[in-house]
Amino acid sequence: MELGKSIGLEMGVATRDAFGKTLEEMGAEIENIVVVDGDVHDSTRTRFFKNAFPERFFNVGIAESNLVGIASGLAASGKQPLAASFAAFLLCNAYDQIRMGIAYPRLDVKLVGSHSGISLGQDGPSQMAIEDLALAASLPYFTVLVPADEHAAVWATRAMFDHHGPVYLRTGRPDAPQVYNVDSTFQLGKANVVREGNDLTIVACGLMVAIALEAAHTLSQQGIEARVLDMHTVKPIDHAAIEKAALETGAILTAEEHSIVGGLGAAVAQIVTAKQPVPMTYVAIMDEYAESGDPDDLFDKYGISAKHIVQKTTELLDRKQAS
C-alpha cells in the first residue's frame, strides 16, 4: 500500500512483524510464556518465537477451537499462553471456546489475530476479519488492542503481558506507515492525540490512523483542522478523551477497518450519546463482505479511504453548524 506517503509518513513494517519480533524478545524475558498455533505461524509471525523456543511452541494443526481450548487449559495450569491465527478463524471458529474457556473464567490468555480487516487483499472475504472487534469487545473482561503501526505493536505486545487477564490483539498483513517513533509513549486505555485540531475529531484505530492523518491533511488545506485520536485500546475505551473531544470539537467521525456494526464507531457513539451528544458519522465497512483485490483499491471501493473521510467530514460539519 502507498499509505501515508503523500503526507511524508515513513513506511514501517507490518504490525504482525513487530508483534512477532517482540513476542520472541518476551519469550526470553518470561519463561512462562507458551504459544499455540494453528498451522499459520509463518503468517502470524509467531514463527520467530517458535524458532527461538521450540519446546514452548505447540502447532496443533488446522484446529482453532482446539487451540483455544488448549490455551485455556495451559492458563488454568499457571502458564501464560498466547494463541494466534488469522483473526477470522481465531475469533469465528473458536468463539465458544473463547467465551467459555477464557472470558467467563477470566483466564490470562492472550489472543492474537492477524490478517485483520480487508487489507490482506487478494485471498478475499473468507480470510478477512471484519467482525473480530465486535466479537472480542462483546466478551466481558476482555481488553482489545489495535496497534496503528510497528511502534504501537511493540508496545501493545508488551502491554498485553503486563496486564493480567484476557486480551485480544489485532494485527495486520501489509506494511504500515509509521505514525509514531521509538520515543512515543502509550498507556493502556488512554487514547493518543496524534494530531491537534478543534473543528472535529477523527477517532481511528489500526491502519485507519494513518488514513485519518492523510484526510486531516487534505481538510487542513480547506481550512478545517481535525483532531486525530488513536484509540489503540478499543476496550476499555478512553471515556475521558471522547468526552473531551466532543466538548471541544463538537463533531466526531470514527474510522475503522471493520464492519460498522459493533466496532469502534459503536463504542464511541455509546459514550457520546450518553455523555456529550454531538453530531457523529462513521467510516467503516457498511455491513457487507468485500472481495479480492489490491488493498488500496479495496479501501476505495468499500468506503474507508481518506477520500471518504473528507467527504463525510463536509456533511458532518454541515450538521454541526446546524445544531
Add this chain to the structure above:
Amino acid sequence: MNTNELLLKSIEYRKTILEIIHHGGAGHTAGSLSCVDILNVLYNKIMDITPENFDSVNRDHYIQSKGHSVEVLYTVLADQGFYPQDDLFKGLNQNHSKFIGHPTRKVPGIEHNTGALGHGLSVSVGLALAGKLNGHTYRVFTLLGDGELAEGSSWEASMSAAHYKLDNLIVIIDRNTLQITGRTEEVNGLEPLADKFTAFGYAVRQVDGNNVEALSNLLSQVPFEQGKPSLVLANTVKGKGVSYMEDQMVWHHKVPSDEQLVIALKELDTAKLELGDV
C-alpha cells in the same frame, strides 16, 4: 472420455492453473495441482453436473471444502462451459472480479462459499440429508484437504453421515501429506487414517489420486456399500506435474515467476508429447 483423453485434460488443466495464478499474481498453487486429476475424473466422467442442469434439483453436487484450491475449480468449470476460459485472465484475484481468492456462489457452477477450512463436510451432509428427505437420487461429492482434518467439525460431520446412513455422500480426501507448515504426520498426526474413517462408519477405499484410470474405476463404483457413506483416501502428490513443485512445502501459496512458469509449461508440454496423439 477414455483414459488418454483424461490424461490430456489433466495436463491442460495444470497448464491453465499455472497460467491463471501467474497472471493473477496470487493463488494456492500446489494444492490445486495435487487434486487436478480428482476434479478431472469427477467432472468429466462421474458427476452429473452441467451448466444446463445446474438449476435443477436432482443433479449431483460438488462441495470443495479445501476452498484455497479454487484455481483448479475455476479451471475445470470453465472447461465444462460454465463461463469462457478467457474470464479467468480478466482479473482473477483482482479488483471488481467475481473470481476471488476462494470459492463463492457468485461464480457460475460453484455451489457454496468455502475458504475457512472445516466446513464442507457438514454442508455436504446437509445436502445429502435433503436428497434422502426429498427422495432424490443425486449424489454429493466433497473434497477435503488432509491437514483440514484437524478441524473437529470434520469428525462431527462424519458421525452424522454414518448415523443417517448417507450412502449418497462420497467424501474424497486429498491425501498429499502436506499442510502449510509441514508434514501432516509431524504437525498433527492423522494415521492410521483409513482405520479411523472405517471406525467412524465409512466404507473406505484407497487409490492413487493422481491416476485418472484408477480414480475412474473406483469412483464409478460408488456407493461402495449400501447404507454407508463412501470415503476415498486419494494418495496424491502436492504440486503434482511440475518437477520443482512436487512435494515441496513452499509451493502452497507461492506464485511462479516468469521463468518458473516457462519451465513448468515446458515440462507439461513434454508430458503431452509423450502421451502421443489422442
